[in-house]
Amino acid sequence: MSCAICDSSEGEIIWSDNTLRVVLLDHLDYKGYCRVELISHQKEMTDLDEALQFNVMRCVFKVEAILRRIFNPDKINLASLGNKTPHIHWHIIPRFKEDAHFPNSHWGEKVRQGLRQTLSAQEKKELITLLNQSLS
Secondary structure, three states, rough: OOOOHOOOOOEEEEEEEOOOOEOOOOOOOOOEEEEEEEOOOOOHHHOOOOHHHHHHHHHHHHHHHHHHHHHOOOEEEEEEEOOOOOOOOOEEEEEEEOOOOOOOOOOOOOOOOOOOOOHHHHHHHHHHHHHHHEEE
């Protein structure tokens, strides 16, 4: 069976080790939108031993903290659904009151045009630097 995350991750890998990777998604409505992906194909968090569960969540929380520091969003959304892609991955999405869907889920109905902002080279550099400092 084919897996979108195993076959090729959408976005740019901006940090990785032997078990996890952080992917930066190029999304104009959600500047800084990242995904933490487990490299090995596992479907559910409870399929992992406790140490790996801890490492996955530690990475998710580090990414959240870094995105809050850089972008100062109104809210951070964390999501791990896996209904379409049954491979452990977490979405970490900086949310702003002016974004296209706020206060709805970013998968929900749009309520306005949205921000349409690109990540600056400086913001991307800071994100990668802070990831390396806190996760390596």
